[in-house]
Amino acid sequence: MTDETKTPAPTSASPSLAASDFSGDSANLTLGESLRAYVDRVRGGDMGALPAIGGLVVLFIVFSSLRPDTFTGALNVANLLVQASSISILAMGLIPVLLLGDIDLSAGVAGGLSAGFTAVAIVRHGDGWVLAVLIGMAVGAVIGLAIGLLVAKLGIPSFVVTLAFFLGLQGATLKLIGQGGTVPVRNDVLRGITIKSMPVVTGWIVVIALLAIYAGLLFWRQRRLAAKDLHRPPTSLVALKFGALAVILLGMTAFLSKNRAPNPLIFTIEGIPYAVFLVGALMIFWTFIFGRTGYGRHIYAIGGNTEAARRAGISVDVLRISTFVICSTMAAISGIVSSSYTGNVSPGSGGGNTLLYAVGAAVIGGTSLFGGKGNIRDGVIGGLVIATIDNGLGLLNQAAYINFIITGAVLLLAASVDAISRRRRSATGT
Amino acid sequence: MTEPLLELRGVDKSFGPVQVLHGVNLKVYPGQVTALVGDNGAGKSTLVKTVAGIYHADAGEFFFEGKPVTFNGPKDAASLGIEVVYQDLALCDNLDIVQNMFLGREAKTPTRLLDELTMEDRARQTLASLSVRTVKSVRQSVASLSGGQRQTVAIAKAVLWNSRVVLLDEPTAALGVAQTRQVLDLVRRLADQGLGVVLISHNMNDVFEVSDRITALFLGRVAADLKTSDTNNSQIVELITSGRSGSIGISAATANESA
Numbered sequence: 001m002t003d004e005t006k007t008p009a010p011t012s013a014s015p016s017l018a019a020s021d022f023s024g025d026s027a028n029l030t031l032g033e034s035l036r037a038y039v040d041r042v043r044g045g046d047m048g049a050l051p052a053i054g055g056l057v058v059l060f061i062v063f064s065s066l067r068p069d070t071f072t073g074a075l076n077v078a079n080l081l082v083q084a085s086s087i088s089i090l091a092m093g094l095i096p097v098l099l100l101g102d103i104d105l106s107a108g109v110a111g112g113l114s115a116g117f118t119a120v121a122i123v124r125h126g127d128g129w130v131l132a133v134l135i136g137m138a139v140g141a142v143i144g145l146a147i148g149l150l151v152a153k154l155g156i157p158s159f160v161v162t163l164a165f166f167l168g169l170q171g172a173t174l175k176l177i178g179q180g181g182t183v184p185v186r187n188d189v190l191r192g193i194t195i196k197s198m199p200v201v202t203g204w205i206v207v208i209a210l211l212a213i214y215a216g217l218l219f220w221r222q223r224r225l226a227a228k229d230l231h232r233p234p235t236s237l238v239a240l241k242f243g244a245l246a247v248i249l250l251g252m253t254a255f256l257s258k259n260r261a262p263n264p265l266i267f268t269i270e271g272i273p274y275a276v277f278l279v280g281a282l283m284i285f286w287t288f289i290f291g292r293t294g295y296g297r298h299i300y301a302i303g304g305n306t307e308a309a310r311r312a313g314i315s316v317d318v319l320r321i322s323t324f325v326i327c328s329t330m331a332a333i334s335g336i337v338s339s340s341y342t343g344n345v346s347p348g349s350g351g352g353n354t355l356l357y358a359v360g361a362a363v364i365g366g367t368s369l370f371g372g373k374g375n376i377r378d379g380v381i382g383g384l385v386i387a388t389i390d391n392g393l394g395l396l397n398q399a400a401y402i403n404f405i406i407t408g409a410v411l412l413l414a415a416s417v418d419a420i421s422r423r424r425r426s427a428t429g430t
Numbered sequence: 431m432t433e434p435l436l437e438l439r440g441v442d443k444s445f446g447p448v449q450v451l452h453g454v455n456l457k458v459y460p461g462q463v464t465a466l467v468g469d470n471g472a473g474k475s476t477l478v479k480t481v482a483g484i485y486h487a488d489a490g491e492f493f494f495e496g497k498p499v500t501f502n503g504p505k506d507a508a509s510l511g512i513e514v515v516y517q518d519l520a521l522c523d524n525l526d527i528v529q530n531m532f533l534g535r536e537a538k539t540p541t542r543l544l545d546e547l548t549m550e551d552r553a554r555q556t557l558a559s560l561s562v563r564t565v566k567s568v569r570q571s572v573a574s575l576s577g578g579q580r581q582t583v584a585i586a587k588a589v590l591w592n593s594r595v596v597l598l599d600e601p602t603a604a605l606g607v608a609q610t611r612q613v614l615d616l617v618r619r620l621a622d623q624g625l626g627v628v629l630i631s632h633n634m635n636d637v638f639e640v641s642d643r644i645t646a647l648f649l650g651r652v653a654a655d656l657k658t659s660d661t662n663n664s665q666i667v668e669l670i671t672s673g674r675s676g677s678i679g680i681s682a683a684t685a686n687e688s689a
Contacts, residue, residue, distance in 0.1 A: 123615075231569040279548075297525075298533075304523050305520065
């Protein structure tokens with residue numbers, strides 16, 4: 001006998017067949033059902049970005065009650081967003097590496113070295129900023145390639161390889177810049193990433209255009225899913241989520257469009273800092289890559305079950321190397337943004353707690369250190385949490401030691417939440 | 431009797447000095463479940479991996495639908511429609527059912543992006559064609575499935591690709607009673623759809639319940655190739671443990687020589 005149901009032509013998709021033979025599958029959930037499903041997921045340990053958003057709300061309440069006059073001011077909020085940008089970019093770069101269950105401890109100093117090359121190219125060689133940034137990103141990519149080859153081809157644990165690079169790259173930065181020296185960032189465009197803001201009108205246009213495009217995509221997707229009666233969230237939930245996003249983005253735009261200069265009669269500082277748009281663009285780009293392409297799907301598959309991925313014909317080694325290249329290249333961008341904020345590159349750039357901030361950001365955002373679970377946006381949300389802690393503690397004028405202790409404790413807390421939720425997931429199987 | 435879908439003749443396979451398969455003949459008929467039985471070390475897994483193209487046979491001929499074919503790698507076997515469901519299933523816990531079924535062979539849109547609509551649609555139809563009603567949603571993550579449901583997904587993944595021959599390595603080994611029932615029903619339905627099914631199992635109840643033919647391996651040799659209706663439990667157990675039973679099986683001399 002021949003089997004026609006087994007080889008369906010894509011055009012002969014009949015929803016009635018799927019619906020009748022697959023009666024248990026509720027493709028179209030109601031709002032209540034999907035809320036219940038979400039509560040079950042959270043109970044089962046799959047909390048996603050919930051701890052980060054909760055933490056952000058708590059931190060805002062704590063700091064704004066302790067420093068009501070400064071913390072919630074537009075000047076400080078803009079500053080906080082700029083502080084978060086370099087952390088978020090580094091965290092977004094780390095997430096692909098974390099998805100495979102690897103770690104890159106050298107990402108911070110790789111960013112410092114790359115930013116050093118960019119600054120040196122401008123100051124000592126007079127290169128244009130585009131070329132200088134490309135040089136910096138190329139330095140990052142080469143570092144990532146070297147790490148990736150050592151991890152994937154030689155089989156050295158990523159922890160050890162990147163610890164070695166963490167030390168070695170600091171030496172390289174010291175050699176490049178010289179003992180005790182600094183290289184200034186002498187370029188208006190690069191400096192402008194963090195110290196300038198987009199003109200108010202342009203900012204409004206960009207934000208509204210982005211929201212409109214996003215709404216259109218959501219609506220189109222929902223209609224296509226409904227047309228084939230495929231699994232989809234309720235339209236009301238999609239609308240609610242979009243509404244919340246729109247309120248936050250438009251509210252922030254309005255808030256930052258006011259003149260926030262300390263002395264508004266003499267200076268005008270208004271609009272959204274360019275760094276925020278850079279973070280947004282990178283987030284959209286990588287979310288698209290990891291959510292909609294075969295490459296992204298395969299990265300998740302390797303993180304979930306390497307052997308299964310290998311048997312499915314996925315070239316595990318090549319993809320593992322690629323994650324380290326992405327990580328170090330993003331670290332280069334993060335380093336350049338960071339040098340734009342501080343105005344120079346020093347031998348210590350990217351050292352200290354830069355990397356731990358980024359790992360903390362990714363984990364707080366909901367990315368697992370055990371691999372296979374996480375989203376690009378986790379880096380951005382987590383980056384905001386870390387920057388809020390850093391910024392708020394700075395305003396409280398606490399001694400530096402408290403800052404270290406609290407940041408370390410937050411990282412440990414996030415890792416504990418990750419480990420506990422993983423145990424609950426394996427216990428409940430969600 | 432119809433022509434075998436897949437036939438192996440005189441297949442030898444050695445690993446260094448150890449010869450694992452000695453002139454193995456195997457016939458897989460469309461619409462039938464062929465049970466492959468044998469004790470540990472009898473060469474069942476080696477035979478499966480040879481059919482899947484993972485091992486290269488040292489000698490012997492392969493025929494697919496009567497035409498001679500050669501296997502140089504897993505891709506050759508897959509392109510003929512031969513799929514293997516391994517014992518450890520090879521599923522990614524963090525992906526959902528659709529994503530697992532299409533892993534490594536994702537449907538793409540003309541712009542080279544993932545075509546989720548086509549994939550979900552085809553996964554649904556494949557599961558529906560196998561009368562799978564036990565999973566709640568095809569967008570459920572595999573981590574949330576029971577052992578039997580995982581086995582179902584692994585089998586559905588194998589039949590998604592217009593496969594003609596499906597080899598199942600101990601599909602019920604780790605399952606409870608009810609789940610074993612589900613999987614055996616599914617194995618039967620695969621055969622009823624016209625596929626050639628090879629079932630490797632240690633469980634004689636399963637073998638007698640679902641198979642049409644039984645091929646018994648003893649120390650790398652085919653001891654017997656029988657119709658299930660012509661034999662019984664104790665005869666098969668004897669063939670598995672000593673290589674012969676009454677007048678059938680390999681000669682005592684050969685059996686002793688191999689042992």
